[in-house]
Amino acid sequence: MNPQLAQTSSFRSRSWRLILRVAVFWYFVALAKTIYDYYLLKNNNGEVFEFINWLIGSWVACTIGLLLLGPFIVYLLYRTLRAAPYWKVLSYLLGGFTLIALVADMVAMPVIYALDNKVAVYGKESLAYAFGYLQTPNFLAVYFFWLLVTVLTVIVILVNEKYGPGMFGKLLMGQYYSPKREERVFMFLDMKSSTSIAEQIGEEDYFNLLKDCFADMTGPILDNSGEIYQYVGDEIIVCWPMKVGVEQARCVRTFFGIKLQLQRRAAYYQETYGVVPSFKAGFHFGQVMAGEIGIIKRDITYSGDVLNTAARIQSKCNDLGVDHLISGPLWDKIADEFPQGGEQVSDQIELRGRQERIDLYRAL
Known part of the structure; x- marks a missing residue:
């Protein structure tokens, strides 16, 4: 598609x-x-x-x-x-x-x-x-x-x-006041060569670059029913309820949509900042605990091993020379959505801090 x-x-x-x-x-x-x-x-x-x-x-x-x-x-x-x-x-x-x-x-x-x-x-x-x-x-x-x-x-x-859709009513009714277990897909998205870019263009321009990037990303994320969980420096964390994220492989198609949007805007970024940003992404799914946290500033927080795993999968992109990596268990659920198939980038790779090894794929 x-x-x-x-x-x-x-x-x-x-x-x-x-x-x-x-x-x-x-x-x-x-x-x-x-x-x-x-x-x-x-x-x-x-x-x-x-x-x-x-x-x-x-x-x-x-x-x-x-x-x-x-x-x-x-x-x-x-x-x-x-x-x-x-x-x-x-x-x-x-x-x-x-x-x-x-x-x-x-x-x-x-x-x-x-x-x-x-x-x-x-x-x-x-x-x-x-x-x-x-x-x-x-x-x-x-x-x-x-x-x-x-x-x-x-x-x-x-x-x-x-x-995310329908969340207003849930917050209003206090459904997240007590923690609840959910199964979600996570995408950890990080800018490539962010340190060298920041040194090259300076702090103020780098901040504005991130602001423009995140604004351009929002459209593809919402178009694929994604929920922006957190901005962490030059990283953005997006998540989906399990059924929504794997349906039509929305989680991975979000990344492709973001790439396409940044390519469309390449001339603007080159003219404004002298660089064209690109991002790498890691995908994984699993059980998390979800609930409201905070008094003055309330937010919905997710906790669970799936977040650490998705972050570590994303960190392997540079080592393996690809711009996105999908965990084997997640790929098994979405592979049929990619007629051109995918590539197994790594077989039973060991992720830092985890004893369990995992296969990694990229979509073609």
């Missing part, structure tokens, strides 16, 4: 699933808010609106928001603005949301007015009503309510991006 096509397909699929989940959430919120407003007015002897008409109008506004804000969240916030400062992300979000709120009002309110009064949907009366609604306190109340909903949506997306 072509890594570029696989990533594009994966990103599109992930984007559509994201927009679908946001749509379901927003339509549910619109329904709940309409029910709440209706019975609040009814129980307090207020002017009760036509429930169905307002619900239709709310869902029309949600649809406008999804059509306009959805691409912003997925393609800008979720990808392009990922490496931007938070103030810039918030500024874009606030500006985009305000513009969309105005558009949604001018589209949805004429629908509600027309349904209530049996007039043309976008006639003079309906449009005048929509424009007048912009100047009422009700519009501001609705504006800030949906701004809060949008911010909450973005926060959930960012948490899921940091810890």
Whole structure:
């Protein structure tokens, strides 16, 4: 499978699933808010609106928001603005949301007015009503309510991006408060010749080089459902739940996707830093203990022999003259995903600190 096509397909699929989940959430919120407003007015002897008409109008506004804000969240916030400062992300979000709120009002309110009064949907009366609604306190109340909903949506997306899909709910429910055993695939990714590069270009440029590299890597990692576990100097540790990591060999295809992305950006790196970075990777899987750790700064931590083994496998790349190494047990699970096969680089090699010997492979 072509890594570029696989990533594009994966990103599109992930984007559509994201927009679908946001749509379901927003339509549910619109329904709940309409029910709440209706019975609040009814129980307090207020002017009760036509429930169905307002619900239709709310869902029309949600649809406008999804059509306009959805691409912003997925393609800008979720990808392009990922490496931007938070103030810039918030500024874009606030500006985009305000513009969309105005558009949604001018589209949805004429629908509600027309349904209530049996007039043309976008006639003079309906449009005048929509424009007048912009100047009422009700519009501001609705504006800030949906701004809060949008911010909450973005926060959930960012948490899921940091810890992996579905992790927000697990953290919220405290599923990692007590340690739990999981089976995971790990990739230890390290920059080649990092010491000599740092000496060549200086500390500040080296830091910016790492920042650019990690930003470029994020797309392929997310496209293959990877979870960024840690940044350690010039090293990045990525992991997958076992089933996800071995399916379509996503763990190894992530590495190929990263190589492809850095090759695409070779001219930029050469012009900016005078070097084109390259990375080496080690892959292994096994049982780990997973749980929340920390008080002030909470994080999910994994502990287990599999991490040490994956790190030592990666350290053998230079010795064996390859850019990636896969443990024999992991290769047995993913070999069928590579039509061109693989190469056994080492037979029963001894890893530092381990008595057990292990076969090492690379994918072709």
